[in-house]
Amino acid sequence: MTDKRWAFEDFVEGLTIPLGQKNVSAEEIIDFASQFDMQPMHLDEEAGRASILGGLSASGWHTVSMFMRLICDHFLLDSTSQGAPGVEYLKWKKPVLADDTIRGEAHVLATRRSGSRPQLGFVTFRNSLYNQRDELVLEFSNTGMFLLRNREVA
């Protein structure tokens, strides 16, 4: 048994988990970009306006990292997660600009028990991030590993 809110059995195919929202500041965008992605449109408002992105815009990796934070806050830290081996695909659909408010959703596409480790299951998510106009800005799919709640039966 586990005292966690989310174990493998709780991720039912078709379930959509709301992940809340977050305002994105210019300071955060510049701070991340200064460390990891120093392209001008991620560091400077004018350079951003001159680019196809249309304004100071978050690095794509910053956008994914903010999504990860939403996942942590809304289920992962209170789950039996055993990590995730990778990402099936990832699409940046629209820029995330300074002062945008982003909102996330994790949708359970499929689940399956592990063949070799009976206490473990795989959950495949389609993760979606929207802006304040409900435009999809990021979509990616990944598969996470979670321990079962009821491991005696396993």
Added chain:
Amino acid sequence: MTDKRWAFEDFVEGLTIPLGQKNVSAEEIIDFASQFDMQPMHLDEEAGRASILGGLSASGWHTVSMFMRLICDHFLLDSTSQGAPGVEYLKWKKPVLADDTIRGEAHVLATRRSGSRPQLGFVTFRNSLYNQRDELVLEFSNTGMFLLRNREVA
């Protein structure tokens, strides 16, 4: 024409671009995790040792972000890049632990000219990150858009 070192024509199929190396400190791992991925094995040495990762280990998104920084430093900032719409796949193969030294490579898998925008081309990379024991820790594939050097001919 462009004064950039890297334009579409320079990404020849089969080319491998070395991206240098970087030592990863415990402080950096904890700093990133505190903002974006507060799972215990990314925040605390003892929790890391108790996990399957075997030590204080970088968030997978931190690992990718450090790869992005290597890309920036070694070709992207001196290129005609017009961004990248996404990632085809991404695999975290082994943990990146505190004090590891990582080394990156970008391998050109394929290139093609844009049908609709003659001044633009697509470059598909297989990106690999190794640790100091030459073990593959991260692999992902993505397609970037680059302006041609010789746009008159286009």
